[in-house]
Amino acid sequence: MANNGDQYFNATFRSACHIADFSPLLMRPRARTLNHFSSPLSQGAKPFLPASRVDQTLADNFSALNLSSPASGQMSSISTPSPHVTPVSVLPGNSPSQSPGISPTNSPMLIRRNDSPVPSMRQNPVTVKSASNTIQENVGGTTYFYSPEDFAPQYQGVQVLPSYSYYPGMPAHIAHMKVKTNMPQFFMPDEIKMELLNRHACSLxxxxxxxxxxxxxxxxxxxxxxxxxxxxxxxxxxxxxxxxxxxxxxxxxxxxxxxxxxxxxxxxxxxxxxxxxxxxxxxxxxxxxxxxxxxxxxxxxxxxxxxxxxxxxxxxxxxxxxxxxxxxxxxxxxxxxxxxxxxxxxxxxxxxxxxxxxxxxxxxxxxxxxxxxxxxxxxxxxxxxxxxxxxxxxxxxxxxxxxxxxxxxxxxxxxxxxxxxxxxxxxxxxxxxxxxxxxxxxxxxxxxxxxxxxxxxxxxxxxxxxxxxxxxxxxxxxxxxxxxxxxxxxxxxxxxxxxxxxARFYTQLDAAQLRSDVVENELAKEVENGRLFRIMCKLATILERPEFSIDTSWSETGDRYMLKLFRDYIFHQVDEHGSPWIDMAHMVDSLNKLDAGVMDKVTLMSRDEQTMLVVSYAELKQSFESAFSELLSATQQHHNNFA
Missing domain, CATH: 1.10.510.10 (Transferase(Phosphotransferase) domain 1)
Structure with missing residues (x-):
């Protein structure tokens, strides 16, 4: 199952974004560092960085987007545009309407199809077309007339949407109706939960x-x-x-x-x-x-x-x-x-x-x-x-x-x-x-x-x-x-x-609308919980698989090995005394970062403490999607063979 958020983000904006744009994903600063290692490293343990193949593959993928280095702050190079497209300069944090990483073709229909489906909140007035600049093109026996202004960027100050999704917190207009607690609430209140569970039990x-x-x-x-x-x-x-x-x-x-x-x-x-x-x-x-x-x-x-x-x-x-x-x-x-x-x-x-x-x-x-x-x-x-x-x-x-x-x-x-x-x-x-x-x-x-x-x-x-x-x-x-x-x-x-x-009628109407706001807020939590559940289901289909394509070690080798260590990093943490360290905030935070593919680094260690990997969430996401796509392709091929 592909990441719909990434597809929507790329198809909508197709632009370079600064690495710092992903920083809002960090929900809150951690009070303490994770004690993943309950004992000192063994004598033979050596820090290990990902192979150059992984880094080079990631670099090739991100180079297509012309991501600028956070340190350099220079503009990215842009492919040579077609004669009817106005070149756009890409700055860190900006999101132009035309992608600098994808060379536009000569067909105007492709550009129209790839334009953002989300209208800009701020648009400049459309300029008057000049008849002298009209371009003629014949496609499939049909003649098209268009002007360069048809495809020139007309947006300024376009909002940058993130490529990830997570629960942003309780809306301010219902905060006063909830009992304030010091613990973050990832799930619906017990009152609503028990009412729904009782209904389900009665129905069964x-x-x-x-x-x-x-x-x-x-x-x-x-x-x-x-x-x-x-x-x-x-x-x-x-x-x-x-x-x-x-x-x-x-x-x-x-x-x-x-x-x-x-x-x-x-x-x-x-x-x-x-x-x-x-x-x-x-x-x-x-x-x-x-x-x-x-x-x-x-x-x-x-x-x-x-x-x-x-x-x-x-x-x-x-x-x-x-x-x-x-x-x-x-x-x-x-x-x-x-x-x-x-x-x-x-x-x-x-x-x-x-x-x-x-x-x-x-x-x-x-x-x-x-x-x-x-x-x-x-x-x-x-x-x-x-x-x-x-x-x-x-x-x-x-x-x-x-x-x-x-x-x-x-x-x-x-x-x-x-x-x-x-x-x-x-x-x-x-x-x-x-x-x-x-x-x-x-x-x-x-x-x-x-x-x-x-x-x-x-x-x-x-x-x-x-x-x-x-x-x-x-x-x-x-x-x-x-x-x-x-x-x-x-x-x-x-x-x-x-x-x-x-006026008592309005009192009942107000109460119904306030109730609707509270229920919608609880529904917003469950939407994000469902997204995280799908990520966990994908991980479960990849990890510990007995065999795949007659390969009994498929889930233990290659990119899948990183995912196995990442699973231990999320769910199998221990404290300095070797006791299980269970923190729901850590689990939610890590899964959200994986779904977003942020550039934050994470240290993964094998259970025998002989291997240590320092990888980014972007690399983990790439491995995650690649492994799951491989499973889907095999399933689709099997169905086609018996169709």
């Missing part, structure tokens, strides 16, 4: 078919079913939302290999397929706060007539009920009881206000979190109603929470199928009525969150619940609840609550 869960004979091995085109909900004590217990027993499974689609969530409706026979038109509308709805519906089908794989709804799978997500309301009793589809502190807050401390009021002692949720939920749920309802649909499942047991506060409405479309009645007239005319019920359901969810108990929505407790909201939260939150749960005599819209949300 499997069951023992022998212990779960009631779960089929395959349902339609889905296999590897795994139950996502605890089995009910009574298998025939009906869902309070759909009036049918339901079960949820994780499954893998054999067609695309992706993981989905299957919601099974037990014992449901689909008598009329007219409701599938509404399902098609749901499948077209995509919103970040709605779990998307993929498909619906019937099956007898479970031993009965079951209806299967297929949704996107969001691992490690939990319902709003489990996150905020956990209690044994059931009431109107909600589970939970008023905790003692909330009950007392209905009747006591009526005059308490301030920071130490009932909200702190009653364990109520922060108002900012409640508004974050309101913004997401209202946004989802706005998209659903705009599509001419009604949610029908706005229930704490059907709202999923991912991460800390990311909400998604689950089980969409089920209400439209299980409650479908073909005897009713125009079904479209009933949608506005169900949309009004969605607003009432949203008001109940918000009231339950504000009181930290689902019992607060009982008719006997509503007045006390609203009084609790008035004492502990802003007037806007109370007015929003009153509006949503108010009289349905007039038509209302989800858009009407936007003035009540007000």
């Amino acid at each position: 869960l499997q069951i023992d078919p022998a212990q779960n004979p009631d779960i089929p091995n395959e349902v339609d085109s889905y296999n590897q079913l795994y139950p996502l909900e605890q089995s009910a004590a009574n298998p025939l217990q009906k869902s309070s939302t759909f009036s049918y027993p339901t079960t949820c499974y994780k499954a893998v689609n054999t067609k695309d290999g992706l993981t989905y969530c299957l919601r099974r409706i037990h014992g449901f026979r689909l008598a009329n397929t007219k409701c599938m038109a509404t399902i098609d509308q749901w499948k077209k709805l995509y919103h970040p706060n709605v779990v998307q519906l993929k498909e619906v089908f019937t099956t007898t794989a479970f031993g009965d007539n079951s209806l299967i709804f297929v949704y996107d799978f969001h691992p490690v997500a939990e319902t709003l009920m489990l996150r905020h309301f956990t209690a044994p009793s059931t009431l109107n589809g909600y589970s939970g009881t008023l905790n003692a502190e909330t009950q007392r807050s209905f009747t006591a401390n009526k005059g308490a206000t301030g920071a130490n009021g009932p909200r702190q002692h009653a364990g109520l949720l922060p108002e900012s979190l409640i508004w974050a939920y309101i913004v997401q749920l209202s946004s989802a309802l706005r998209a659903i109603h705009a599509a001419g649909l009604a949610c029908g499942v706005l229930d704490p047991t059907k709202i999923l929470i991912s991460s800390k506060s990311r909400l998604r409405i689950n089980c969409i479309g089920i209400f439209d199928v299980v409650n479908f009645d073909s005897t009713q007239g125009n079904l479209v005319s009933l949608v506005p009525h169900y949309q009004q019920e969605d607003l009432v359901a949203l008001g109940k969810v918000v009231l339950a969150l504000a009181c930290n108990s689902v019992m607060a929505i009982q008719r006997d407790h509503v007045s006390n619940s609203l009084e609790l909201v008035a004492r502990n939260y802003s007037a806007d939150l109370k007015n929003l609840i009153l509006y949503l749960m108010g009289s349905q005599r007039r038509q209302r819209s989800i858009n009407d609550i936007m003035p009540m949300i007000g």
